[in-house]
Amino acid sequence: MIAAVATAVATKDLRMELRSRYAAGSVLPFAVTMLLAFGFALGPDRPLLAQTAAGMLWLSATFAAVDLFHRSYRTETEAGALDGLRLAPGPAGAVYLGKAAAVAAQLLCLVVATGVVVGVLFGLPLGAAPVLLLLTAALGVVGLSAIGSLFGLVSVLGRRQAALPVLVLPLVTPVLIGAIRATDAAVSGRTAEVGGWLGVLAAFDAAFLATGFLVYVHLLED
Amino acid sequence: MNTVDRVLTAAGTRTAQRLLGWASVGTLAATAVAGLLLVPPDAEQGDVQRLMYVHVPAAWLAFLSFGVVAAASAAYLRTGRIRWDRVAVSSAEIGVLFCALTIALGSLWGRPVWGAWWTWDPRLTTTTVLLLVYVGYLTLRRVADSPARRAQWSAVVGLVGVVDIPIVHMSVVWWRSLHQEATVIRPGTPTMDGSMLATLLLGVLAFTLAYSYLMAVRLRIGRLEDSAASAVMTTPTPRATAPRRPAAAVDGGGRGA
Numbered sequence: 343m344i345a346a347v348a349t350a351v352a353t354k355d356l357r358m359e360l361r362s363r364y365a366a367g368s369v370l371p372f373a374v375t376m377l378l379a380f381g382f383a384l385g386p387d388r389p390l391l392a393q394t395a396a397g398m399l400w401l402s403a404t405f406a407a408v409d410l411f412h413r414s415y416r417t418e419t420e421a422g423a424l425d426g427l428r429l430a431p432g433p434a435g436a437v438y439l440g441k442a443a444a445v446a447a448q449l450l451c452l453v454v455a456t457g458v459v460v461g462v463l464f465g466l467p468l469g470a471a472p473v474l475l476l477l478t479a480a481l482g483v484v485g486l487s488a489i490g491s492l493f494g495l496v497s498v499l500g501r502r503q504a505a506l507p508v509l510v511l512p513l514v515t516p517v518l519i520g521a522i523r524a525t526d527a528a529v530s531g532r533t534a535e536v537g538g539w540l541g542v543l544a545a546f547d548a549a550f551l552a553t554g555f556l557v558y559v560h561l562l563e564d
Numbered sequence: 565m566n567t568v569d570r571v572l573t574a575a576g577t578r579t580a581q582r583l584l585g586w587a588s589v590g591t592l593a594a595t596a597v598a599g600l601l602l603v604p605p606d607a608e609q610g611d612v613q614r615l616m617y618v619h620v621p622a623a624w625l626a627f628l629s630f631g632v633v634a635a636a637s638a639a640y641l642r643t644g645r646i647r648w649d650r651v652a653v654s655s656a657e658i659g660v661l662f663c664a665l666t667i668a669l670g671s672l673w674g675r676p677v678w679g680a681w682w683t684w685d686p687r688l689t690t691t692t693v694l695l696l697v698y699v700g701y702l703t704l705r706r707v708a709d710s711p712a713r714r715a716q717w718s719a720v721v722g723l724v725g726v727v728d729i730p731i732v733h734m735s736v737v738w739w740r741s742l743h744q745e746a747t748v749i750r751p752g753t754p755t756m757d758g759s760m761l762a763t764l765l766l767g768v769l770a771f772t773l774a775y776s777y778l779m780a781v782r783l784r785i786g787r788l789e790d791s792a793a794s795a796v797m798t799t800p801t802p803r804a805t806a807p808r809r810p811a812a813a814v815d816g817g818g819r820g821a
Contacts, residue, residue: 492724496717500704501708501709505703505704508696513725515728515736516732523739545731546731561716
């Protein structure tokens, strides 16, 4: 039941993204613009850019992700779609897992695309450890989505959208630290260090997917 | 649950509040006298170290408050009783105040001892993230468009925050240990004089009493707010009940009412 509801919700969201191309057409350009701005802030010093590349990659992805979290629920407020989610069979947490999975899939594409841009602009050697980097990206986006899919709902039901970043950004501190450090360690060949950070990310993902699954019903019900 | 009810009811009486208020004023004054005049200055840091007698109790209070927020949030989600929401928000407001105070006092202490207002010390960084999470909690409360939603949402954040903080602390500790910067002098002396410890404990007691007092007052305000709000909802406005009068009379005399 849980898997069926989650899959249905996730498939619906991904189909909508495929048709509307919001993330590809609006969120990705936003992330790239931010990267350019970071570049202007740091200056054209190649070693400095390479040193900060991992951080810039995850910062731009995180800020762009906040928009994606909002968007993910914006569409649910139209035509009474939210009531459909409330009436879905099984626990409400299943809807949460579906929303989180769809956002995570979109974010993964976003991080990979942003990563390529960072590779070009900042000289991040992506080829150094592709498997580890992909694993870091996967665990990182799941952590961001676990928090974002929980509180994204709040941003469309409340009176102001501004609460979302204030709420989400402090909570995802461990994801930012873990993902940035893991990325940095992977590209500079410190493979032993990566494992520990992936552990932090996995612990965060597990803790918040479980918490979100349990408490989502309190956000969804009216 | 029954014991909690009794404690809350007892703390709600005016006598209890007055008692708590004077007890906290007394112990705070005693802490100030002991901390500033009676206890000898620190061997290494001198008078600056006296900040400990307020910094450590403030930090304790921040953690106590946020612990209460988490417990009250869980209780609200289990029982759905609005009282637990009032406990949570009262505690969160006090917690944000004392968390900010902790950071400000720590910063004042850090400047002469560490040579900087801020270092990326794990405890300092975690405390700041903690503050931001509960500022987010209070922001969320202002965004909610109905009291029921406000209670539900903030209870979720209250719980999520307490799950988050250990992971934040762990990641910051580790992040720091991999990036060794200039070694900083740790505040506080390894062995503490008996009179210093006694003053510190007195400070902790004083701040805890102050917390109880602030909680009691804030809970009463919360109750009054809620009953005022429901009175507005249930009592018809004078205009609705007043006998119909000519429009001119309403325009002329009704404004000031």
